[in-house]
Amino acid sequence: MSELRFEGVTVRYGRALTAVDGVDLTVPSGQVVGLVGESGSGKSTLARAAVGLVEPASGQILLDGSPLHSRRPLQMVFQDPYSSLDPRMTIGDSIAEAMPRGARRRDEVVRLLELVELDADRVSAYPGALSGGQRQRVAIARALAGKPEVLIADEITSALDVSIQGTVLNLVRTLQRELQLSMLFISHNLAVVRYVSDIVAVMYLGRIVEVGPARDVLGNPQHPYTKELLAAAPRRGSTSLPPPDEALVADAEPADPHHPPAGCRFHPRCPIGPLIRTDREHCLTLDPTAEADHRLHRAACHHAAGVLRAVGSNPPVHLQLKEDSQ
Ligand SMILES: Nc1ncnc2c1ncn2[C@@H]1O[C@H](COP(=O)(O)OP(=O)(O)OP(=O)(O)O)[C@@H](O)[C@H]1O
Ligand SMILES: [Mg+2]
Numbered sequence: 395m396s397e398l399r400f401e402g403v404t405v406r407y408g409r410a411l412t413a414v415d416g417v418d419l420t421v422p423s424g425q426v427v428g429l430v431g432e433s434g435s436g437k438s439t440l441a442r443a444a445v446g447l448v449e450p451a452s453g454q455i456l457l458d459g460s461p462l463h464s465r466r467p468l469q470m471v472f473q474d475p476y477s478s479l480d481p482r483m484t485i486g487d488s489i490a491e492a493m494p495r496g497a498r499r500r501d502e503v504v505r506l507l508e509l510v511e512l513d514a515d516r517v518s519a520y521p522g523a524l525s526g527g528q529r530q531r532v533a534i535a536r537a538l539a540g541k542p543e544v545l546i547a548d549e550i551t552s553a554l555d556v557s558i559q560g561t562v563l564n565l566v567r568t569l570q571r572e573l574q575l576s577m578l579f580i581s582h583n584l585a586v587v588r589y590v591s592d593i594v595a596v597m598y599l600g601r602i603v604e605v606g607p608a609r610d611v612l613g614n615p616q617h618p619y620t621k622e623l624l625a626a627a628p629r630r631g632s633t634s635l636p637p638p639d640e641a642l643v644a645d646a647e648p649a650d651p652h653h654p655p656a657g658c659r660f661h662p663r664c665p666i667g668p669l670i671r672t673d674r675e676h677c678l679t680l681d682p683t684a685e686a687d688h689r690l691h692r693a694a695c696h697h698a699a700g701v702l703r704a705v706g707s708n709p710p711v712h713l714q715l716k717e718d719s720q
Pocket of ligand 1: 438651
């Protein structure tokens with residue numbers, strides 16, 4: 395079991411685009427952190443930084459408090475099981491390749507195939523002979539072959555047929571518990587995130603805007619962006635439309651990460667911000683990014699603070715207001 399911690403992590407693509415901007419996020423040992431946020435908010439970039447596929451411009455990524463010396467304790471499963479396996483390698487070789495040196499490969503491959511509920515006789519099959527769901531099981535076995543302490547799952551069921559998403563999800567959740575893995579679980583699907591996560595973090599334009607226990611963030615969201623995400627999520631048996639002013643701003647321009655707005659990044663779309671409430675000019679200039687602290691549930695919004703103060707046993711909230719640096 396291990397704790398994964400992002401401390402002030404910033405990732406840039408070229409000079410113009412800051413895809414992840416000063417992110418502080420902890421994946422506690424043996425727990426699942428669900429990471430949600432719209433397309434382009436930087437979720438995959440954060441995951442890629444953790445496994446070393448992109449280099450942060452600043453900040454650090456710590457495992458149990460120490461900088462990573464190797465990436466082996468962190469393994470990632472990607473969205474597309476078709477491109478994540480080499481089509482010229484048998485699945486047995488693919489899994490064996492990911493094992494640490496000296497492992498008893500043959501026995502271990504069979505054990506891993508059993509773990510992901512695939513028949514051991516598929517060991518000599520090529521990925522082309524497998525269904526999408528079976529390939530994703532192989533990708534999971536391959537990730538587990540590296541004996542990870544932390545598993546990073548990036549939209550692992552999104553490319554699969556709806557009918558098999560549930561079984562792959564159940565498998566991952568069972569394995570996470572049995573192996574006591576810490577997990578960063580990225581998904582667009584809030585129902586899926588609710589199902590697997592202990593903690594939920596919400597990302598918007600490269601920043602974490604709300605984080606807390608899953609039941610609090612999803613059941614009692616504080617940031618207007620989280621509320622918007624939840625309102626937009628399809629709900630069984632519900633056909634109601636969001637209230638009129640929320641509907642109005644939800645139609646605003648999508649966020650452009652090349653030109654993040656000053657002040658609160660969400661202000662051009664915010665249903666409780668200066669578009670609707672003209673007295674809230676400070677949202678145009680003051681960055682509400684909350685300092686990293688030990689509150690369980692926190693939201694980076696000037697106007698969530700009063701509400702958050704009332705949440706459960708959390709200590710009183712004093713959101714730090716930073717002068718915007720842009
Ligand atoms: N290799 C890259 N080169 C340049 N820009 C990139 C690259 N990868 C991602 N980006 C940009 O960085 C921003 C964050 O992208 P990222 O893929 O991390 O978002 P995401 O939250 O995972 O989105 P999605 O939900 O669509 O997967 C986006 O503006 C995206 O266009
Ligand atoms: Mg992504």
